[in-house]
Amino acid sequence: MMSTQTINIATVYASLEHVMDPEIPVLSVVDLGMITGVELEETGVHIKMIPTFAACPAVGYIQQQIKTTLESELGVAVSVEVDKQVHWQSNRMTPAAKEKLKNFGIAPPKVLTGEISTEIMMEVPCPHCGSEQTYLRSPFGSTLCRAIHFCKACGQVFEQFKPLE
DSSP states (O other): OOOTTTOOHHHHHHHHTTOBOSSSTTOBTTTTTOEEEEEEETTEEEEEEOOSSTTOTTHHHHHHHHHHHHHHHHOSEEEEEEOSSOOOOGGGSOHHHHHHHHHHTEEOOOOOSSSOOHHHHHOOOOTTTOOSOEEEEESOOSSTTEEEEEETTTOOEEEEEOOOO
16 A cells, blocks of 8 residues: 555556546546646545546546546545536547547547637548548437548448547
8 A cells, every 4th residue: 555655646647547438448538638637635646637528427437437446556545526627628638549549440539720620520531441531420429529420432430539629
């Protein structure tokens, strides 16, 4: 069991890498950019996090997973709070997260440099074959954060993680 004196921010982030998104189990909360703050306190660790979408039904589950994982791995009390001051943007995802998404069969969001345009939702390369001959079948996928596309080249239906600013 560690004490809060032997824990540092890097140790906490290493442990957070083990907390996976329940809908996309190849991505951690760190990969997704969901962690907005880590505070080391005398009584334990305080984590601030944000959901990828405001109405995400997995928020409570993710909070519990963070608490359970960190308490188990670090041996200290952990509190987890939803940060209401920060809003998640798809640009918070790490480049490694976008590569993991692609390898998982979900098209990653493009980097946003301005407002979301129709093109950014329509021009999505296929994560299976790389073709740009795709079209948007539905802006609504299996979860709030995904859209459904079809690839004319390989015939695959695939999801895209929606860009969000």
